[in-house]
Amino acid sequence: MVVLMVCVLVSSVGAAADWSAVEEADVIVVGAGFAGMVAAVEAADTGARVVLFEKTTRTGGSVVIAGGSLSGANAMMQYEAGITHDSAEAFYADIFRLGRGKHDPQLAWTHVRNAGLAVDYMDKLGVDFGDRQPGNSAYDPFDIDRQYMAEDGGLGYYYVLDAEINKRIERGDIQLFLSTEVVDLLQDKTGRVVGVTAVDAETEESQDYTAPATILATGGYAANMELIQRYNYENALTAALPHATGDGYVMAEKIGAGFANMEYLPAYPGSIPLPDSDYRHSVSAQVVNYPGAIWVNHYGQRMSSEDGLTVTQRQDVWANAPANTVFILLDSRIRAENESIVSGRDWEYFDGLIDDGVVQVADTIEELAEKLGIASSGLVETVVRYNGFVDAGEDTDFGRADLAYALEEAPFYGFKTYPYVLLTKGGPTMNTRAQLLDTDGKIIWGVYQTGELVGGANIGGHGSVGGLAHTINVVWGRISGQNAAEYALMQRQ
Numbered sequence: 055m056v057v058l059m060v061c062v063l064v065s066s067v068g069a070a071a072d073w074s075a076v077e078e079a080d081v082i083v084v085g086a087g088f089a090g091m092v093a094a095v096e097a098a099d100t101g102a103r104v105v106l107f108e109k110t111t112r113t114g115g116s117v118v119i120a121g122g123s124l125s126g127a128n129a130m131m132q133y134e135a136g137i138t139h140d141s142a143e144a145f146y147a148d149i150f151r152l153g154r155g156k157h158d159p160q161l162a163w164t165h166v167r168n169a170g171l172a173v174d175y176m177d178k179l180g181v182d183f184g185d186r187q188p189g190n191s192a193y194d195p196f197d198i199d200r201q202y203m204a205e206d207g208g209l210g211y212y213y214v215l216d217a218e219i220n221k222r223i224e225r226g227d228i229q230l231f232l233s234t235e236v237v238d239l240l241q242d243k244t245g246r247v248v249g250v251t252a253v254d255a256e257t258e259e260s261q262d263y264t265a266p267a268t269i270l271a272t273g274g275y276a277a278n279m280e281l282i283q284r285y286n287y288e289n290a291l292t293a294a295l296p297h298a299t300g301d302g303y304v305m306a307e308k309i310g311a312g313f314a315n316m317e318y319l320p321a322y323p324g325s326i327p328l329p330d331s332d333y334r335h336s337v338s339a340q341v342v343n344y345p346g347a348i349w350v351n352h353y354g355q356r357m358s359s360e361d362g363l364t365v366t367q368r369q370d371v372w373a374n375a376p377a378n379t380v381f382i383l384l385d386s387r388i389r390a391e392n393e394s395i396v397s398g399r400d401w402e403y404f405d406g407l408i409d410d411g412v413v414q415v416a417d418t419i420e421e422l423a424e425k426l427g428i429a430s431s432g433l434v435e436t437v438v439r440y441n442g443f444v445d446a447g448e449d450t451d452f453g454r455a456d457l458a459y460a461l462e463e464a465p466f467y468g469f470k471t472y473p474y475v476l477l478t479k480g481g482p483t484m485n486t487r488a489q490l491l492d493t494d495g496k497i498i499w500g501v502y503q504t505g506e507l508v509g510g511a512n513i514g515g516h517g518s519v520g521g522l523a524h525t526i527n528v529v530w531g532r533i534s535g536q537n538a539a540e541y542a543l544m545q546r547q
């Protein structure tokens with residue numbers, strides 16, 4: 055049964071639809087981030103009456119603080135730039151290479167076939183792509199330039215989508231409820247999803263809302279340390295916005311969805327945990343070819359070269375370190391001759407970290423190990439061996455090229471770092487129509503998904519594919535919106 059709850063309808067154009075949205079919704083979209091906004095627009099344009107629930111007080115989710123990349127083959131901007139030799143096949147080959155073959159082939163193929171169109175879609179909506187020159191990824195590079203940057207970063211996408219949502223609110227095709235958190239999916243006796251339970255943040259009232267189709271667009275779980283510890287890292291910090299609590303994962307699990315690639319999460323290396331930071335990332339150590347400094351684990355052992363690594367290789371060091379903890383060590387000469395090892399901060403800031411007990415200082419390597427809580431004999435052995443490599447001009451353990459500094463001038467400095475996450479990469483299993491699948495691979499009828507929730511690794515494998523997260527929002531926002539609407543309208547007949 056449908057219950058109409060007293061709820062503040064928020065439309066930035068101030069016009070409520072004349073149909074009783076909650077009673078007659080065809081499609082419920084949960085989450086009004088980039089992905090949910092595209093899905094809502096697309097479902098409405100396919101003829102559905104759409105209700106969009108958003109738990110915070112605003113639309114946009116993470117994209118308002120994000121960079122501006124999208125990626126796709128055969129976008130109009132590529133043709134304009136004279137790049138005519140790209141193809142879905144070439145993009146797929148790049149995903150295979152960059153993602154180490156861990157993607158779902160059907161989902162990846164669907165994605166690459168639609169990604170160029172998704173770029174064109176945002177282009178036609180009026181996103182400003184600046185000089186419109188396709189570029190390459192800031193991560194591990196594509197074989198062909200197929201990344202496009204919005205002039206205003208993520209906000210560039212948000213502005214045009216906000217306008218599209220408002221037009222449809224004005225037309226009465228979409229109703230948007232802010233401060234309304236979906237806490238559960240409703241299922242009928244056959245397991246089909248037939249709506250949601252939502253809670254109004256103001257009144258704390260909980261009500262059920264029914265609709266033939268529901269699209270989950272709740273984003274990732276990068277701000278939910280419990281889920282990160284369950285699936286990915288014993289220790290990590292986060293730079294994600296607080297809304298990213300993985301609600302869609304919890305709801306999908308409850309209705310029996312399967313999951314894939316949950317173990318994969320490419321976090322950024324070198325985040326320095328500060329006292330009372332409540333898992334928030336704020337400062338990082340410089341970890342890209344910083345002169346002299348070495349990285350060790352709890353046993354005092356080096357784990358890789360500290361220079362010449364690809365983005366993915368660097369991420370893997372932190373992912374594979376015991377307790378995801380990497381200690382960074384330097385000596386006084388390195389400090390005296392280089393800019394601060396804390397990114398974007400000076401040595402004075404570094405001294406502040408010493409006062410706060412974040413950075414340890416010692417006159418000997420043994421003492422430094424004790425202060426850092428790592429194996430003293432292991433660290434002494436490592437430093438002696440490393441200094442030998444510097445003398446010999448060759449690192450026979452890991453092939454580090456920069457051997458300009460031995461660690462020999464006291465005082466020595468050391469501090470602990472963790473990886474930090476921006477977004478998550480695994481997700482509930484789905485088919486190419488964006489329908490959720492259960493653990494046996496069977497369709498769970500009535501529920502679709504899009505956005506970060508679908509899992510970038512299910513599309514792009516275990517690697518960083520430039521612009522993938524945003525392009526997923528568009529490709530799978532459109533696919534989920536169209537399919538959910540068609541399914542819902544069919545149910546109504």
Ligand SMILES: Cc1cc2nc3c(=O)[nH]c(=O)nc-3n(C[C@H](O)[C@H](O)[C@H](O)COP(=O)(O)OP(=O)(O)OC[C@H]3O[C@@H](n4cnc5c(N)ncnc54)[C@H](O)[C@@H]3O)c2cc1C
Pocket residue numbers: 084085086087088089090107108109110112113114115116117119120121122123124208234235236237271272273274293294295297298301302476477504505506507520521522523524525527
């Ligand atoms: C700093 C930063 C930079 C980035 N830069 C890039 C980049 O350059 N390129 C790129 O491709 N990607 C980038 N990303 C990743 C990308 O922005 C996100 O993966 C993507 O925007 C996620 O979109 P989404 O709509 O799926 O989720 P979100 O943006 O997280 O939106 C989900 C929405 O759902 C709402 N919600 C959640 N649970 C519920 C619930 N239970 N009920 C109701 N509402 C709910 C949330 O409040 C939120 O508004 C970046 C991310 C960050 C944090």
